[in-house]
Amino acid sequence: xxxxxxxxxxxxxxxxxxxxxxxxxxxxxxxxxxxxxxxxxxxxxxxxxxxxxxxx
Numbered sequence: 433x434x435x436x437x438x439x440x441x442x443x444x445x446x447x448x449x450x451x452x453x454x455x456x457x458x459x460x461x462x463x464x465x466x467x468x469x470x471x472x473x474x475x476x477x478x479x480x481x482x483x484x485x486x487x488x
Contacts, residue, residue, distance in 0.1 A: 440457065
């Protein structure tokens with residue numbers, strides 16, 4: 433994890449996401465919005481579920 437051009441936390445990706453040691457890392461992960469579970473069930477959260485406009 434980088435902050436201000438310096439390394440503030442390192443480790444296996446799973447470990448950093450599941451149990452971050454640094455406050456900055458925790459706050460950054462907590463800032464990521466959770467997907468809407470209702471839209472996810474209908475398949476509306478993914479850009480892949482939208483038709484691709486070719487030649488536009």
